[in-house]
Amino acid sequence: MASYLRSWLPSAFGPAEPADPTPSIDVAEPPPENDDDSDTETVRGGDDDDAPPAFPALHSAQRVGSQAAPLPKILSDAERMPPPPPPRLAARQPGVPGASSSLGVPGAPSSLGVPPGAGSLAPPLTTTKAPAKKSRKVALAPGHGPLDWANLKKSGTDLRGVEQLTRVTPSMLKAHNKRDDAWSAFNGKVYNITHYLPYHPGGEKELLRVAGRDGTKLFSLTHAWVNVDYMLDGCLVGFLVPES
C-alpha cells in the first residue's frame, strides 16, 4: 500500500525518494500456479500483492507533465492590451451611421450586407424615411364624416332609388352617370353611389370617374382594403348581368 501511495505522490516524499521510482518487479518470485497474470509490468507493492496498478502509469505523460508544469506568467499592466475606446453615443446624429463602421459598432465589418444606419444602435430606418406616397384624401364638408354616413344609413332614408333589386345590364348602368343620379358596379354588384358622393374620403371627383360603369378595377387599385359591401349595403340596386 505504501508503494501505491508513493507512486501517486512521488514528489511528496522529498528527495529521499527518487523521482524515478523503479517499479519493484518481483522477477525472482514465480507466479502462482493458478495465476494467469503473466504481465511482467504489473507493479508489485512489495509485500502487498493486492496493490492496484500505479495511476497515472509510471513514465506516463501525465506523471512527467505534473512535475514540470510551469505556473502561468502574470502580465504587468504595461504588457496588457489597452481597453477599447468608449462609444461616442452623444455625438451620433439620428439616421447617420457611425463613422467607424456601417453598423455603428466599432470594429464591425461593413461586408455584412447590412445597410448603413441599420445597426442596433441606429434608429429604425422607417422612422427616418419620408412617407412613400402623399395622401390623396380630401377635406370633407362638415357633417359628412364616416360616422355621419353610418348614421344616414341607419336613418331609414331610401338610398337605393329602386323598388326592388334588379338585373342591371351595362347599358342600363351607363344611363346613371350623372352627379345627381350615379350608379356604379363593384364586384358584380350595382350600387347607387349618389348619396355617398359627398362622404367619399377620396373626393366626389374621384368617385364620379366610375359613375355609370364598372369601377371594380379602379377601386381595388386605390384601396382594396376598403369594405365596399359594408359601406354601401344600403345603396344596393341589383346585380350586373351581360347584355341580353
Ligand code: HEM
Ligand atoms: C363607392 C365605392 C368607394 C368607397 C366606398 C370608397 C371609400 C373610400 C374610403 C373609406 C377611403 C378612405 C381610405 C382610408 O382611410 O385609407 C377612400 C379613399 C380614397 N378613395 Fe375611395 N371609395 C370608393 C370608390 C373609389 C373609387 C372608384 C376611386 C377612384 C376612382 C376612389 C378613390 C379614392 C382615393 C384616391 C382615396 C384617397 C386615398 C388616400 O388616402 O390617398 N374611391 N375611399
